[in-house]
Amino acid sequence: MFWKGRNLYIFVAFLLLAMFASSVLTLTIVKPLSYASEGRSVFGGKTGESGFTAQELKKLSTTYELIQGQFLHEVDRTKVIDGAIHGMLGALDDPYTTYMDQEEAKQFNDMLSSKFQGIGAEVSLEDGRVKVVSPIKGSPAEKAGIRTNDIILSVNGEKLDGLTLSEAVMKIRGDKGSQAKLQISRAGAEPIEVVVVRDDIPIETVHSEMLEGQIGKIDIREFVQNTAKTFKDQLKALENQGMKALVIDVRNDPGGMLQAVVEMLEEFVPNGKPIVQVEDRNGRREQTLSKGGSGKPYPIAVLINNGSASASEIMAGALQEAAGAKLFGEKTYGKGTVQVTYQQELGDGSNIKMTVMKWLTPNGNWVHQKGIAPDVAVEQPAFFKVSPLSKKTTLKADMLGDDVKNMQLMLEGLGLAPGRTDGYFNDKTAQAVKSFQSANGLPATGEVDVKTAQKLEEAIAKEIRDPKHDLQLKTAVEAMRKAVK
Incomplete structure (x- = not known):
């Protein structure tokens, strides 16, 4: 392959927020590519070409001299140079191409073998906004109700507008036990505040169990x-x-190391069949072929959703196209590019992570910004997608709005029959609230104050985690049982 001798990785940059920041979902080559043998320099130009013309270098130098000599305030040289690098990379309009200073680069290099503290969510910077790619399963972010495609507007009152991704993540990072008050924008609703208590995010990546009927689940x-x-x-x-x-199950799995997913897929993809392909900007393609695999004699189902990204999509696509598996759930996220990390070239411990290739499924499909559609589409119950309540005011009879609608969906998910879920607080909704309050040791007022709202959120989070409500899992398991009869 054209990165022969190099290690190809997909790094998960969690909003783990002891972490730093190149917190974007990336399929990354940790060591740089070299095209020197093909007449290209490692920086992409023809061998022997200068990176800048004399006029361009003069323009850059003059700009710096003007800043240094004429700007109203004294400036930090490193900050200005780093800003120039951020500016050049920002001009590429690619959320997966980023610059990391020395501290960020060290954390990036260390993160795959450590335990982190933070909220546990994968983010990217898109159109200047911090966007959640996926909350990590079981993380504080997931438990607090953070969802894929949420936009984080501010942290503890500090707005994130205009910040680089690195700067934004540094605002969110913090120690275990501390609170991150996130203002969240979600499509179709008013901004809400979500309080996430930071915690350890251990890397325990695989869990298996045997379900009824000898159906295995990993x-x-x-x-x-x-x-x-x-x-x-x-x-x-x-x-x-x-x-x-x-x-x-790779739902809400934001990715990770390509080496890992390839090794896992070799268990299922027959020897010599492609697992994944990559393509450079000149259209050259190379395949990673399965080595030694013979396939499996039993049927396989894969659970996916819009939080399944990068390595998860590689797994889903390869199992679907090369191993005969069926996909259940929702369309995946759609992350189909490859990044290379340049650290040695910068020489000071910082690095640049740049998009250099796209990856494709075994059949050559590019999933970028499209995702992979399931063979069997299955929506989860409506209460799986409720938003946390804003708690700005006590909800009462005759009120109307998104908070009321989300509260009604929670009550319905708890089996308390609010009568409607359109956002109008009627008498039947009030009776359902009273029933909930009585069952949870709260004054049965029929009104939703902060304490009732918190209890509702805790109760519905528990229901969401209960497998008996997981329609996607149930559908896949039932299909597997039929397949083995």
């Missing part, structure tokens, strides 16, 4: 250094228990 939270080995061990254990079919 949940993959992300793809990091030990994921492939753990996955293979747990897969083997399920097979030794007489597993008849397998469900692989």
Whole structure:
């Protein structure tokens, strides 16, 4: 392949916010590509070409001299130079191309083998706004109700407008136990405040269990250094228990190391068949082929949603196209580009992570900004997508709005029959609120104050985590049971 001798990774940049920031979902080559043998320099121009013309260098130098000599205030040289780099990369209009200073680069390099503290969400910077790609499964962000495509407007009252992704993430990062008060913009609703208590985000990436009917289930939270080995061990254990079919769950999995997902896919993709392809800007394609795999004799289902991205999409696409698996759930996120990290070239411990290639499925499909559609589309119950209540005012009879609608969906999800879910607080909704309050030791006022709102959110979060409500999982499991009969 044309990065022969290099390691190809997909890094998960979690909003783990002890972390730093190139917090964007990336399929990254940690060491730089070199096209020197093909007549190209590592920086992309023809061998022997200067990066800048004399006039361009003069223009840059003059700008710096004017800042240094004429600007009203004294300036930090490093800050100005870093700003110039940010500006050049920002002009590319690519959310996955970023600059990291020395501290950020070190954290980036260390993050795959560490335990982090933060809120646990993957983010990118799109159109100048911090956008959630996916909350990590089981993370404080997920438990607090953060969802894919949420826009984080401010943190603890500090607006994020105009900041680089690195700067924004530094605002959100913090120690375990501290609070991040996030103002969230969500399509079709007024901005809301979500309080997330930061915590340790351990890298425990694989969980397996045997469901009724000898249906195995493996949940993959992300793809990091030990994921492939753990996955293979747990897969083997399920097979030794007489597993008849397998469900692989990559919902809300934002990605990870390509090396890991390739090793895992070799268990399923027959020897010599492509697992993934990459293509450079000149249209040259190379394939990663399965080595030694023979496929599996049992049916396979893959659970996906719009938080499944990058490495998760590589897995879903390869299992669908090269291993005969069926996909269940919702369309995936749609992240189909590859980044290369240039650190040695900068020489001071900082690095540039730049988009240099696209990746494609075994059949050559590019999923970028399109995602992968499921074979069987399954929507979760409406209460799975409720927003946290704003708690700005006590909700009462005859009120109308998004808070009332979300409250009604919560009550309905709890089996309390609010009578309607259109956002109008009627008498039947008030009776459902009273029933909830009585069952939870609260004054049965029929009005939703802060304490009632908090209890409702806690109760519905518990219901969402209960597998009995997971329609996507139920549908996939039932399909697998039929397939083995």
